[in-house]
Amino acid sequence: MGKIEGLVTNIQRYSIHDGPGIRTIVFLKGCPLKCKWCSNPESIKNRKEIFWQEDKCISCLTCLSVCPEKAVRISDEKKIFIDLNICKLNELCIKNCPSGALDIFGDKMTVDEVLDIVKKDLSYYNVSGGGITLSGGEVMHQFEFAVELLKHCKAEKINTAIETTGYSDWNKMKEIIKYADLIFCDLKLIDEEMHKEYTGVSNKIILENIIKLDELNKNFIVRMPLIPGVNDTSQNAHSMIDFFSKFKSGITLQILPFHKYGHYKYKLLKIKFKMEDTEMPEQTALETYKEYFKGTNVNVEIGGR
Ligand code: SF4
Ligand code: SF4
Structure with missing residues (x-):
């Protein structure tokens, strides 16, 4: 096995x-x-790497609300980014993103x-x-x-x-x-x-x-x-x-x-x-x-x- x-x-x-x-x-x-x-x-x-695709994002902000670590943020340029220092890679943001804008390599x-x-x-x-x-x-x-x-x-x-x-x-x-x-x-x-x-x-x-x-x-x-x-x-x-x-x-x-x-x-x-x-x-x-x-x-x- x-x-x-x-x-x-x-x-x-x-x-x-x-x-x-x-x-x-x-x-x-x-x-x-x-x-x-x-x-x-x-x-x-x-290690796994999360990425965000701006062209797919519908700005629903679900990812911010589902992240228990508060690792998802919005930058000054109004872009989604993940603070990898605190992200626990449980992928809740990805699973709950309705448009597939968040995804992961690995x-x-x-x-x-x-x-x-x-x-x-x-x-x-x-x-x-x-x-x-x-x-x-x-x-x-x-x-x-x-x-x-x-x-x-x-x-x-x-x-x-x-x-x-x-x-x-x-x-x-x-x-x-x-x-x-x-x-x-x-x-x-x-x-x-x-x-x-x-x-x-x-x-x-x-x-x-x-x-x-x-x-x-x-x-x-x-x-x-x-x-x-x-x-x-x-x-x-x-x-x-x-x-x-x-x-x-x-x-x-x-x-x-x-x-x-x-x-x-x-x-x-x-x-x-x-x-x-x-x-x-x-x-x-x-x-x-x-x-x-x-x-x-x-x-x-x-x-x-
Ligand atoms: S959940 Fe997905 S579509 Fe909604 S803001 Fe986050 S990345 Fe964009
Ligand atoms: S993978 Fe989990 S801990 Fe990391 S940003 Fe997404 S929801 Fe938050």
């Missing part, structure tokens, strides 16, 4: 990205990185509850070679939950994949990858100082973990979001080529073009999107980056937006 609880941001069925076949992607909440281009800002904090679910949803598409997995992909946030952030879920999937003969930032204690990573048929591991930048500047953390652990994945002969794909003006340079490409040249086997590098589809979530969370002025890369920019790797042991694939 999978009674361990996790904090889930979203479960996306019928995905054809993030692994072979038709897949169910389970997004977990909580991430140690703060990438400036993050398209899932609701996945960063490892749902506590047991392994069994997630599995029930994942198993709905068993027939699709069987015909397509698909399965489950655990994504985030960072899956290692909810290590026990993630391991338990993957174990249950393996017991059901469901193909498993994980997406990780690679920024994790190796012992945890070594354990979780026992239950993953495929690992997507991010490598956003080779230059450590730039990595710190754009993600908030050093990339040392990530580089070490990728080397260990290679040493263990794991089935893994390195993923890189291509961010114009940040990591689309020949310098970053050549540093990657140098890094991978010592690997035992050929490497698959998937380039994922930067996009702004998550911009609206920054607005909901009232966080500034730091890459607002950055344009999405043209196909030619992706092809140019791919070209740098010609004749090396790195096979570059261009992924979808």
